[in-house]
Amino acid sequence: MTVKIKNLSKAFEDHVVLDDISLNIKDGENFVVFGRSGTGKSVLLKCIVGLLVPDAGEVFIDDKDILKMSEKELNKIRKHIGFVFQGSALYDSMTVKENLEFPLIRNFDFLEKEREHKIKTVLEKVDLLDAINKMPAELSGGMKKRIGLARTIITEPQLILYDEPTTGLDPITTKEISRLIVDLQEDLNVTAIVVTHDLICAHIIANHAVVLKDGKIRYEGELSKLTSTNDEFLIDFFDREFFEDKKGSK
């Protein structure tokens, strides 16, 4: 799935969060969005999936303008999009199995056996088959993130939006989740847009990166080419050590 964003702007009251943003995300790309807290990274993801309506601009998914779509048409597209929320957003009142089953029952016509097989497969993929009958409240933060990811991939989406998928996790779990994102892209050719400020995660997954500052794009290009920049903001943002390491390894 391709995503094209043209001159997107969004403000909350007087605070401009996104200011004339244009992006072009290719099919099968792992696109990472960096930026300080409050720079509109999550707002950008929510505008892409139609959870927020921008004040100006256009959002095209596979060359279709989602802002001009009816709710029915938008839901048709949403069936092919996955969203991994920062706080996992697992349904509190449902077990892990019911959480995974929910989108399958509502949107697809799978037989019970097929659903069970899919649930087992995705839980094995995130290494949490034992948690199938647990309630979200019984899971740790890392487990919740992985179940959230499992719920997203169970419908086999073609585009996945990740809102800080590794925030608050230890470095090992961060690497595991990041590798899972890469595996998905390689196995299913999923297009991924990842909002993060986690460099470990970005190093593992990014093909392409964009840095937002004050609602505008400060840098866009390959992550590896960031090291050649002289922009003081970027050097400060990514920590000087990252630049020195990268230059040293060249």
Add this chain to the structure above:
Amino acid sequence: MSSLKSKIFDSKHYTVIELRLTDFFITLGGLWSFTVTFFKNFLFPPYEFGEIKKHMDELGVKTLPIVSVTGFIIGFVLAMQSQPVMARFGAESFLPSMVALSVTRELGPVITALIFAGRVSSGIGAELGSMRVTEQIDAMEVSAINPFKFLVVTRVLACTFILPMLAVYVDFIAILGGYVAVALLLNMNFQLYVNSLLPSLLFSDVLPGIVKTFFFGFIVGIVGAYKGYTADNGTVGVGKASTSSVVLSSLLILVLDMVLVKITIIFWPI
């Protein structure tokens, strides 16, 4: 809604009363448009019968103990308080009829609705509010599932249909409570008690009370759902949604009762 509030409040210096009143009318406006959205979603398929039944089970069963105790006490206290007054006028024999009429026409439906509001409206407000702030509602929406239909319509309909059943149950329990008091005070047996109240209790006494509770149930559901669904500001917002849904639904129940009393008298004269 919050941006509208801030625009209004920023534009001029207001007194506390003006601010509260403005806030109240903004809430009523929001509730009105939420109700319109409810009917738009309610009228068109798919219908979530399974979810409605599940919520009716949960809400009904959870509220049963508290309304049972309250219903019994209402009937008991009403008979106890009224007996000396009625004795003064030599009308003690009308005590069973008085209890039955007061309970079925007014006290049963209204008290049940107020308790239901305290128990259920706050629960719906807190549940949906917490789903809103933890992005569970957003998660549903991006999964191409209509969260309004699934979460709001089902809960409001469950409240609308379960409250009349609870009110009928409370009427029976309150009449039973009235009997215990009458038996203690006048040494009346159960058969005599029933025989004295039945002739005075007409269909037109029971029906308006039950019809009212459909409206009260709708208010409890829609207010709780509105407050929860539009909650913001994290856990503080969830707490506020829960509390304000009880206050607003109780107030609307009492105001509507005032209106419905007049209407029911027109249709079913005493």
